[in-house]
Amino acid sequence: MLALTKKNIPFIFLTIICIFWAFFYQSSNALNEYGTEQPEWLLLIDGLIVLPVLCFLCVKDKKEATIKAVAYACLIVLVGSFVIPESSKVIWPYLESLRYLAIAAFIALEVTTIFTVFFAIKASLIKEKDPDMSISEPIEKIVGKGVISSLLSFEARIWTYALFSRRIKQQYFSGDDHFSCHEKDSTQSNQFGFILIIIFELPVMHLLLHFIWSPFVANITTGITLIGLVFFIAEYKAISIRPISITSTSLIIRYGIWNPLCVPLTEIESIELNSSFIRRAGHVKRYNLAGNPNVKIELNTGNVIYIGVDSPSDFILALEKHQQLTTIN
Structure with missing residues (x-):
């Protein structure tokens, strides 16, 4: 709760x-x-x-x-x-008129904020900073760190990868070792298939709704579908760019466009290969888009993280190596 x-x-x-x-x-x-x-x-x-x-x-x-x-x-x-x-x-009829003025002012403020964040992100990406920090820092400077900034960072990440993915390189991300996940069980190919399906069925769906139901419903449905299409395109690009990284102190799980999860190495109890299907549960986090996750990470908090990576054995060896170095230091 x-x-x-x-x-x-x-x-x-x-x-x-x-x-x-x-x-x-x-x-x-x-x-x-x-x-x-x-x-x-x-x-x-x-x-x-x-x-x-x-x-x-x-x-x-x-x-x-x-x-x-x-x-x-x-x-x-x-x-x-x-x-x-x-x-x-x-008094209420006068307030109803003023409401539209307040809404217009609110929209103007938010649009100004969005453009400010947009240019700040673009400038940060040019400097070859960590792309995640380039997106989150300008937003957190304006709205502070919290749930709102997390949601705005997620939305900004969608548009960043949909529009500027060519400027983002994997080596820009923080971490000593990087691991990919887009080739496992043809994850990225499946995403491309979904994108093609949406593109091909969109005009047919729009025409059917336009003549069978109403033009208004057709326009609303098409608009929502186009937003979903932007999400899928951003996810398709991000899944092969954003890596799962290991630093000297933590495991950074980046998967598609979702907000990263930073796990301190000291909290990892055990790590092993996995091949079974994993059901949803309150103590379970799953980072996997196709097939079954192939890595299981148990934390000393009782939570369990399942990840799907391209080279699970190499990933486990690298993580155990960093854990040993952390223990020694």
């Missing part, structure tokens, strides 16, 4: 007031004098005064707090426009 933190309080409060005030305005009960007393200022105080104050009290990063306050306020105005009876709206 995800642990609740102070940062979660504004969202929890938002959920509670949306449910409660939707019930209050849309039902007839003793709370609203059986539908005769439904003033809009009740939701206005909770949603546009108390909620933004909670954002600034519970979120340390003031930029993140501001973004959340504006986003939540816009959401409250949207909810209010649906649940508050028309006869009770006095």
Whole structure:
């Protein structure tokens, strides 16, 4: 289960007031004098005064707090426009108009941030820095280190490998020994096959949905499919570029475009070959796209990592060698 933190309080409060005030305005009960007393200022105080104050009290990063306050306020105005009876709206019609201005400002801010990150990543790649650091550092400077930066790094990695994969070389990545995974069980060839299937079926699917259902549904479905296609292209390119690396202190697992996992060598209990199918489990992490993973790594924390690599025996020997050096030092 995800642990609740102070940062979660504004969202929890938002959920509670949306449910409660939707019930209050849309039902007839003793709370609203059986539908005769439904003033809009009740939701206005909770949603546009108390909620933004909670954002600034519970979120340390003031930029993140501001973004959340504006986003939540816009959401409250949207909810209010649906649940508050028309006869009770006095200020709300004006707020509905201002909502679009706030959304436009929010989009402008995010687009500016995206372009700033884009050029920072491009400049870092030219300097031949570790590509993962080139992507994550500019983002973390703007939004800080956390869940949001991890999601943005993942998204930035998709576009980086889709557009700039030729500028990224395996030797740029941190690590003493690098191992690939794209040739195992024809992993990259299978990905290319999926890409071709998507490209060939896309126009057929669009035309069928356009004439059988509606042009709107066809456009939405095609747009979502194109986003998925970008993901597959980025994954196809990244799987052969981003290596699984071993440093003097840790194992860095990079697999496709997913965020890297850094495992300290001191946490590795045992490592061995594997040939069996591995089911999903809470204590199991799987890094494998085709066939069964061929390396099993047990950690002293009780977790187990399964990886599919091109040269499993060489990988195990190199990892054990670095473990021995770590023990000696």
